[in-house]
Amino acid sequence: MAEDMLKFVTIDQQMPEKRSADDRKRDFREIYERFVPAGAKDQASRCSQCGVPYCHIHCPLGNNIPDWLRLTAEDRLQEAYEVASATNNMPEICGRICPQDRLCEGNCVIEADFESVTIGSVERYITDNAWEQGWIKPIEPPVERDQSVGIIGAGPAGLAAAEELRKAGYQVHIYDRHDRAGGLLIYGIPGFKLEKDVVARRTGRLEQSGITFHLDFEVGRDATLSELRARHDALLVATGVYRARALKVPGVGLSNIVPALDYLIASNKVGLGDKVAAYDDGSLNAEGKNVVVIGGGDTAMDCVRTAVRQGAKSVKCLYRRDRDNMPGSAREVANAEEEGVDFVWLTGPEAFTGSDKVEAVRAYKMRLGAPDATGRSAPERVPNESFNVDCDLAILALGFEPEDLPSLFGAPELRVTRWGTVTVDQRSMMTSLPGVFAAGDIVRGASLVVWAIRDGRDAASAIKTYLREQAKNAAVAAE
Numbered sequence: 001m002a003e004d005m006l007k008f009v010t011i012d013q014q015m016p017e018k019r020s021a022d023d024r025k026r027d028f029r030e031i032y033e034r035f036v037p038a039g040a041k042d043q044a045s046r047c048s049q050c051g052v053p054y055c056h057i058h059c060p061l062g063n064n065i066p067d068w069l070r071l072t073a074e075d076r077l078q079e080a081y082e083v084a085s086a087t088n089n090m091p092e093i094c095g096r097i098c099p100q101d102r103l104c105e106g107n108c109v110i111e112a113d114f115e116s117v118t119i120g121s122v123e124r125y126i127t128d129n130a131w132e133q134g135w136i137k138p139i140e141p142p143v144e145r146d147q148s149v150g151i152i153g154a155g156p157a158g159l160a161a162a163e164e165l166r167k168a169g170y171q172v173h174i175y176d177r178h179d180r181a182g183g184l185l186i187y188g189i190p191g192f193k194l195e196k197d198v199v200a201r202r203t204g205r206l207e208q209s210g211i212t213f214h215l216d217f218e219v220g221r222d223a224t225l226s227e228l229r230a231r232h233d234a235l236l237v238a239t240g241v242y243r244a245r246a247l248k249v250p251g252v253g254l255s256n257i258v259p260a261l262d263y264l265i266a267s268n269k270v271g272l273g274d275k276v277a278a279y280d281d282g283s284l285n286a287e288g289k290n291v292v293v294i295g296g297g298d299t300a301m302d303c304v305r306t307a308v309r310q311g312a313k314s315v316k317c318l319y320r321r322d323r324d325n326m327p328g329s330a331r332e333v334a335n336a337e338e339e340g341v342d343f344v345w346l347t348g349p350e351a352f353t354g355s356d357k358v359e360a361v362r363a364y365k366m367r368l369g370a371p372d373a374t375g376r377s378a379p380e381r382v383p384n385e386s387f388n389v390d391c392d393l394a395i396l397a398l399g400f401e402p403e404d405l406p407s408l409f410g411a412p413e414l415r416v417t418r419w420g421t422v423t424v425d426q427r428s429m430m431t432s433l434p435g436v437f438a439a440g441d442i443v444r445g446a447s448l449v450v451w452a453i454r455d456g457r458d459a460a461s462a463i464k465t466y467l468r469e470q471a472k473n474a475a476v477a478a479e
Contacts, residue, residue, distance in 0.1 A: 164464075
């Protein structure tokens with residue numbers, strides 16, 4: 001191992017080649033090229049194989065990162081993929097979109113002067129290589145079981161749970177309101193971070209594995225929750241959270257003030273070849289417009305960078321805290337700045353102005369005061385410090401809240417919290433309805449894809465325990 005690893009003192013950190021800002025802002029292709037094999041091997045060899053791997057500890061999936069880095073450095077790529085996929089149903093997706101600078105790479109023990117191992121890029125490389133080599137096959141369960149599970153939501157939590165359940169031989173049906181599987185992986189995340197064929201090959205593999213997808217299917221419209229319960233031995237609610245958090249300021253009702261997800265879904269649909277009327281008429285199209293995005297998370301970064309690619313006249317991001325306190329990935333902020341986005345730090349929206357359509361955002365300056373309950377410095381308004389920002393399209397990226405699932409599903413007995421998230425028993429992951437489980441953002445609130453995958457895997461484990469108990473009880477009753 002000494003010959004293959006611990007090379008951070010002789011090999012510098014290097015990301016895969018990044019396309020120039022002028023080049024990449026003309027299209028929606030991913031901005032990073034792939035590692036060449038030697039580059040991936042060299043970067044993996046920088047791992048220190050430390051006794052307490054903080055990269056592993058700070059990964060929500062508990063990925064065995066030092067193990068697959070060592071295997072990559074030793075050119076044992078098939079084994080590296082097997083280790084990576086043992087704990088992660090979508091390693092090439094997490095390698096692309098996880099905020100590694102806040103998770104595994106941000107907690108790498110290599111001292112700052114040497115810079116962390118490029119974990120995400122190596123993860124992407126070994127999995128893309130596994131696909132190309134044909135090592136990733138459809139699932140062939142060792143036994144087929146009669147029990148079936150219905151999963152509501154084809155996003156990362158639902159897909160991860162579906163794969164784990166299918167491995168155990170259960171009959172799995174996924175229901176989703178959209179016309180393509182993938183949830184926000186398809187419709188919420190732009191192609192420059194995650195090209196859609198990467199998602200499609202994952203969902204295609206699940207379909208080849210015997211999982212049935214029911215697309216354009218709305219629970220409450222096409223079937224009630226009770227009807228699905230009668231159809232399956234267990235259900236998993238993994239809808240995610242889609243409702244935009246509201247902003248209550250004067251003028252918010254003017255036209256051309258839109259929720260971030262509406263804007264991103266329209267852009268992704270157009271990229272997939274769909275006709276979108278609101279894009280064609282300019283309502284959800286930034287071309288030639290002064291665009292103002294309000295918010296500081298990863299969704300805001302997706303919006304500003306999409307607007308650049310659509311040919312916006314100018315793109316500004318208003319955020320109420322400073323750069324150091326921004327919740328989005330620091331790497332994404334840097335990419336956006338390279339592409340010409342103007343960040344207006346310590347700024348909040350006071351009102352939108354215009355006669356019919358929005359023409360400007362009246363903003364005010366803020367400063368950071370004492371820490372709030374989360375430990376972050378709370379922003380407070382600076383008196384008499386207002387100014388106008390020209391705006392033809394305002395995009396609100398303030399976060400997401402759950403939809404009213406009991407009403408949508410025709411299931412008033414489904415218990416939810418005061419925030420609208422579904423209530424579950426934390427040990428069994430079961431809701432207030434027997435045999436109905438829930439996982440992902442609809443339980444924890446808006447979070448990361450990697451957490452959704454973890455929750456989906458945990459839910460699958462809980463459902464398997466439940467179904468085994470049900471089968472055992474049925475066998476006893478039949479005696």
